Amino acid sequence: MNAEFFEALAMLEKERGLPADYLLEKIKNAIVIAVKKDYEVEDENVSVVIEPDQGKFSVSLLKTVVEEVEDPATEISLEEAQQKKKSCKAGDEYAIPLKTKDFGRIAAQTAKHVIRQGLKEAERSQMYAEMQSKAHEIISAVVTNIEPVKGIVTLELGKGGVATLPRNEQVAGEELREGQHVKVYVVDVMETERGPRMMISRTHPGLVKRMFEMEVPEIFDGTVEIKAISREAGARTKMAVWSKDENVDPVGACIGPRGQRVANIVEELGGEKIDIVRWSEDPAQFISAALSPATVVGVELLEGDTKSCRVTVPDHQLSLAIGNKGQNARLCARLTGYNIDIRPESGYYGEEPPMKKTPEPAAEE
Template sequence: MSTEFIEALEQIQKDKGISKEILIDAIEAALISSYKRNFGSAQNVRVEINRETGEVHVYSQKRVVEEVEDDLLEISLEEAKEIHRNYEVEDIIEREVTPRNFGRIAAQTAKQVVVQRIREAERGVVYEEFINRESDIITGTIARVAKGIVYVNLGKTEATLSPTEQIPNEQYTHGERIKTYIVEVKKTTKGPQVMVSRTHPGLIKRLFELEVPEIHEGVVEIKSISREAGSRTKIAVESKDPNVDAVGACVGPKGARVQAIVDELRGEKIDIIKYSEDPSVFIASSLSPAKVVSTEVSVENKTAKVVVPDYQLSLAIGKEGQNARLAAKLTGWKIDIKSESQVKSAD
């Protein structure tokens, strides 16, 4: 190798931020393996790369002992004294054993190590970028679909959208732009693995933060979300400013803000509920769009008995119990819904 090689390492240090010393140390370690592999040597060796000229030198190492048991690794004190009278037991004696054609092997090995280290460094940069974006929303394009898994191109890497994180019956087309929620970023030998979701409630939260300035600014707060992806979501919001209507801010002018989110979710229905510290009021609101006649709560058991008009019973319960189920999840209360006639007949 040559001074040009050292200059190249210095350039890599500038461009990629990988220390020249770290690269040289890694190359020296790799060259020890290369030497032993190519020259069938079982002896201890040390490889040194001159930091100025790039020249490579290989030195065999033998430990000075009283009695030699392995002449590949040890040298007798008597022999050592012949080399230099100051040698003592346990000293290490080095002799240069650089093969004539070792330069070519060194150059190939160095190239492999440098390429590998650059790749590792780039993967590390990508990992650090995306690990800091866990629980955040990201836009990418659909690269391909294979065995039910959707691969999303994020520019520097690809994200994996597994079948369990896909909205039921949602179609994914190559080249289509899509917003996803970063669930987890794993460090693997092949680089960072970014796991994303279209079903996570966090996607709803982030979409509202993007569309509603009042949420982004902290004036309106999202208190809770319950979601059955692809079908319906309920979101409870509260305003910290009496002059700002939390529900109105989320709906937006002529419903534009919430409609943008519905469009992104391919038509998923969204109920925006005004949060209340009063459980009776909050539970009644959570059953929207159904109207509630009365609510009786048991704080101790965290249960609520809700009465609705007869004609509103099916609406309050929802198809296959969905509305009631989402309301219970949104409020954290167990809700028992009865119609007025059911209550009267029970009396």
């Protein structure tokens, strides 16, 4: 029986790819539970030894040798123990062998259960690893269903994978339709009770960043680096770039010959405007560039650790610097990490413009 048992284990390990140690641990635990139930004892009173190398499979009930038995389930008298083993003395642990064939059925059932569970876990683990490899990447998906009330979109990711695109991760005003191929950004992959779940988005700044990495060879090879990006999906994105090669213009590389590179991405994003600016270590210089397309007269960094600044722009460009409903200023603040107070060149809000002095009349001679 032991030989057949270990042969079966070896076959399972080879064919199913489940480690024998994993199976044996599960089988041991199942037998311990069965013995505890049949003999009304605790874990420490059960010994299960399974050694494939030696072909050993034994189950024993452990009892303490005592002068006078108070609990027959866990104790054995010294007299009875010495009849079977003369060297026994009070306080020793005495093992009573149980017939392993009585537990063969339990072992077989447990093995079947473990195999099913193990294969299921292995499949989930493989799926999780495959999904995890796509984290922070762009993947193509097909729209399979659109919920009319909540607007949740179900996407097929390939190889049977399915993910949902919540309303708040969809671009405002974008109308998706069943059967449509769309690109989504994988924000994260989470392990849940129902298996791995992929969190996807069409609004995440990472979608634009990855598109540029795929479109611009200089970014792909590391010559140009995307230092920061801020986005209001469907409307506008600001991206700060820098080149480690002084001979390479990072902004020009991203725009491409005749603007073709950035145009391809704008088309993919349904006409979303993209501002590409040059990143600088000098905060004032960076903030000036980030307020593009507005021209900046001056940037004053305020004292303290608040990361705040006051920006002065020509009067006629104040609305351009602030942007529609404050969009340009918001994106600039997110891009640079500074709180930005934009003021017109002629004076600050809430202040009276300086009075012009009237020349004093000349004294009469």
